[in-house]
Amino acid sequence: MLGVLGGMGPMAAVDFMAKVVRNTPASRDQDHVRMVVCSAADIPDRTAAILGEGADPLPAMRDALRRLEAAGATRIAIPCNTAHHWHAALQAGTPLPILHIVDAVADTLAGPPGAAIGVPATSGTVRAGIYQSRLGLRGYACRIPDDAAQAEVMRAIRLVKAGRLPEATAILRREAEALAAAGCREVVMACTEIPVALAAADGPVRAGLVDATEALARSCVAACRPEAAPVAA
Template identity: 50%
Template sequence: MREHRMLGVLGGMGPLASAEFMRRLTLLTPAERDQDHIPAVLWSDPRVPDRTAARIAGGEDPLPALLRGIRGLEAAGAGAIAIPCNTAHGWFEGMQAATRLPILHIVDAAADELARLGVPRGTIGVMGTAGTLAMRLYQVRLASRGYECLVPTEAEMAELVTPAIAEVKRNRIRDSYAPLAEAARHLTARGARAVVLGCTEIPLGIAAGPALPFPVCDTIDALARAAIGWARA
């Protein structure tokens, strides 16, 4: 591996999702020995202000904290940046404008993962934070790839998705499975061919119970595969 192919991971949003990203990055990398793995440095800063609150409730702007992390990763020698937080991509343009390093976009990674799962276009479901869905991060970016996005109803968000994400952040992962699985089933009942787990806490909850009987796009795995592709290019 060439020395300059160091991956920078801008994490802490939340900490468990960032740790899981590092685990999946390791497990998905074809390797026979330590030296075959991808050099990576994780900047895990849970002090970044809440992204959903910033976008829909007038909360503190997270961009200064995100840029602080990017500067730290630059100083550490990163050659590209992965951000295992979907909602943080609402500030993607501001972050990318502040660095010469390429930032791997998690929605593009999800689109590639959907194609790998045999769903290259069509109607899909997207679960995520209220902030991610309000910013239409998936709806807008995936339209050019031939996807139409269904999202949970306001009631499903309030009763199922948002509380389940909060359970993961409290480290009560098993309690999040049932509501997340129910929300995903509602999306497939309305015509989704696959469901994107568009918050990096959601795959942790879904993994805590039986596998769902339809294609599921894990955005932690999707971003890890994109990072591996970048490092091996």
């Protein structure tokens, strides 16, 4: 059973679970991945913690993980890119495998080794080097928005969390287009709020967008599919 350590933010967790459902080949309820979710919206802000401006979220994430273990989860997904800064610490405290969102993304990238990958993400994800280090092991080079563009990405992420999607969409589309124009064949939507805002994006920018949430969902489906229930006699 897939345990979803969510609430970071709540809309992103719902988007992730919907993508798990959509990516599951199923003809009946019993073919779907069993899921249990802890929408722990009280987990302290991850970016603030990484930037030294807020409380450590690790104790609250560990508490949510314990709840998922108690509920019978057999593997864990965290639909929050920034929270993966604490992936190793969380994994060290549980026997359950925690799927890594950047590994899931790396498995979907089409570009050759050395290709520039655009990474619009939270300032916490950027500062922690979550994508730079993990994709670097696969031979990719990450292109991060400059300071002014990064401030705009963060503003858009906050707008998504506040439910102001049209404003966020305009900003994020512009920043994705700028990364593509700078030579990035693929642009990873490396914050789980970004795919929510760009769900209806079309035109040339659409082809190069890589949805980290979708990649994690597909990875979870592949990992959990053997758990599908047998057909009743």
